[in-house]
Amino acid sequence: MSSFSNLQLAPTLARAVAEMGYESMTPIQAQAIPVVLAGQDVMGAAQTGTGKTAAFSLPLLQRMLRHENSSTSPARHPVRALVLLPTRELADQVAQQIKLYAKYTQLRSTVVFGGMDMKPQTLELKKGVEVLVATPGRLLDHIEAKNAVLNQVEYVVLDEADRMLDIGFLPDLQRILSYLPKQRTTLLFSATFSPEIKRLANSYLQDPVTIEVARPNETASTVAQHFYSVSDDDKRRALRQVLNNNGLKQAFVFVNSKLGCARLARSLERDGLKTAALHGDKSQDERLKALDAFKRGEVDLLVCTDVAARGLDIKDVPAVFNFDVPFNAEDYVHRIGRTGRAGASGLAATFVSGSDQRLISDIEKLIKKKIELEALEFDDERPRGRFNTGRRAWGEDDPRDAIESPSSSSSRDSGHRGGRSRPAAPPADPFFNQPYEPTARAEDAPAASWEATQTRPSRSLSANIKTKRKVPALFKSDEPVGHD
Numbered sequence: 001m002s003s004f005s006n007l008q009l010a011p012t013l014a015r016a017v018a019e020m021g022y023e024s025m026t027p028i029q030a031q032a033i034p035v036v037l038a039g040q041d042v043m044g045a046a047q048t049g050t051g052k053t054a055a056f057s058l059p060l061l062q063r064m065l066r067h068e069n070s071s072t073s074p075a076r077h078p079v080r081a082l083v084l085l086p087t088r089e090l091a092d093q094v095a096q097q098i099k100l101y102a103k104y105t106q107l108r109s110t111v112v113f114g115g116m117d118m119k120p121q122t123l124e125l126k127k128g129v130e131v132l133v134a135t136p137g138r139l140l141d142h143i144e145a146k147n148a149v150l151n152q153v154e155y156v157v158l159d160e161a162d163r164m165l166d167i168g169f170l171p172d173l174q175r176i177l178s179y180l181p182k183q184r185t186t187l188l189f190s191a192t193f194s195p196e197i198k199r200l201a202n203s204y205l206q207d208p209v210t211i212e213v214a215r216p217n218e219t220a221s222t223v224a225q226h227f228y229s230v231s232d233d234d235k236r237r238a239l240r241q242v243l244n245n246n247g248l249k250q251a252f253v254f255v256n257s258k259l260g261c262a263r264l265a266r267s268l269e270r271d272g273l274k275t276a277a278l279h280g281d282k283s284q285d286e287r288l289k290a291l292d293a294f295k296r297g298e299v300d301l302l303v304c305t306d307v308a309a310r311g312l313d314i315k316d317v318p319a320v321f322n323f324d325v326p327f328n329a330e331d332y333v334h335r336i337g338r339t340g341r342a343g344a345s346g347l348a349a350t351f352v353s354g355s356d357q358r359l360i361s362d363i364e365k366l367i368k369k370k371i372e373l374e375a376l377e378f379d380d381e382r383p384r385g386r387f388n389t390g391r392r393a394w395g396e397d398d399p400r401d402a403i404e405s406p407s408s409s410s411s412r413d414s415g416h417r418g419g420r421s422r423p424a425a426p427p428a429d430p431f432f433n434q435p436y437e438p439t440a441r442a443e444d445a446p447a448a449s450w451e452a453t454q455t456r457p458s459r460s461l462s463a464n465i466k467t468k469r470k471v472p473a474l475f476k477s478d479e480p481v482g483h484d
């Protein structure tokens with residue numbers, strides 16, 4: 001076991017690490033920290049939960065200590081390290097960790113992400129910060145508004161790079177990287193080294209050291225995995241049945257689309273379950289409140305999309321439902337990793353309908369286990385009515401109609417990303433024309449009541465933000481793009 005004391009971290013950093021209670025380094029930390037301390041680029045295969053935030057933050061902070069100063073002048077606190085992440089929650093989580101590691105230093109850090117008012121973020125940026133954590137869309141807003149100047153950046157971290165590419169952030173990343181000095185250290189972390197990630201690394205990293213820690217493609221043995229063969233129309237019923245069969249109080253319920261997420265949350269509320277929805281169209285405030293309500297036990301079911309839930313550090317979720325089989329097998333592993341943590345036992349129930357065969361065989365390959373489909377016996381008679389008309393509303397048959405993407409929630413993000421979505425077909429059901437709005441009935445569960453009180457932040461671009469200049473798409477040419 002490697003100990004942090006071998007690293008000879010500055011006393012201010014060592015003290016913060018000691019306070020965190022870390023006894024030894026995780027594998028990614030043991031491998032990455034010395035490399036980053038030596039100033040080399042890193043291409044790391046590691047997911048959230050492996051300790052990778054400390055793996056890049058601690059050596060960055062250590063190297064930046066030479067810039068530490070107590071001046072109140074913003075000019076003395078230029079951005080020296082930039083950490084980019086795909087979602088607001090991840091950005092928030094990483095920024096909080098960095099603050100903890102840097103708490104005994106004079107280095108300043110802040111976070112900017114979409115879905116929040118730009119003004120407080122602008123004030124923070126104008127005061128000067130050495131470490132800036134950001135989601136790409138919002139960072140570009142700040143760059144264009146001249147709130148963030150990146151010409152003194154020495155370190156860049158592209159965290160969850162695969163996810164950033166998946167959801168179409170490549171053009172934004174390319175633009176951001178074009179503002180940075182060529183002389184810098186670049187760290188790229190990704191769950192996989194797909195050909196796209198390798199091309200990104202070839203373009204922007206210089207002689208990177210490749211570090212791979214055990215891929216979490218093995219599911220914890222503490223999680224009982226069940227795959228139920230269920231028709232789309234019976235999924236809600238199946239959810240209630242599995243909850244009852246196992247005496248479950250709380251669970252995460254994953255769906256593939258924002259539309260499906262909002263709709264399912266509403267339906268489950270109507271079924272009498274206390275439910276909150278977590279998807280990219282929810283404001284940051286709403287998401288954090290949903291999480292808090294879940295943690296406090298005021299909400300039974302957190303219905304969420306992958307983008308909204310990715311990387312959330314919530315412990316002790318007794319069960320995870322895959323209401324929709326995820327499009328990416330890795331998301332399956334990630335989703336069910338929410339349960340059965342720290343040796344606790346957990347249940348993962350996946351509802352498989354006729355069209356999911358290919359997705360299931362992808363999961364089989366990844367987890368290296370044969371998947372046996374089980375039939376589910378229902379206690380109740382099949383309810384008649386809206387859900388059994390045999391007609392499926394637009395958006396239900398293909399969740400990709402509204403696949404989750406952070407682009408929909410940032411002020412600037414208006415649909416140029418999300419390569420997987422297809423043009424919206426006209427809704428067959430007027431219900432889908434309605435934006436998601438929590439029900440405001442008096443008897444509503446607490447989760448819905450707090451949502452009803454939330455006001456949404458404005459999505460329009462501020463008047464002083466100019467439209468961005470066009471940048472040719474990366475990868476068109478075979479030439480490496482280089483560091484600019």
Ligand code: AMP
Binds near residue numbers: 023025026029049050
């Ligand atoms: P991350 O993968 O960076 O999101 O970290 C996941 C969790 O692991 C966070 O709650 C960290 O505080 C925690 N963590 C990071 N490094 C260590 C360590 N060396 N020992 C124990 N816990 C750690």
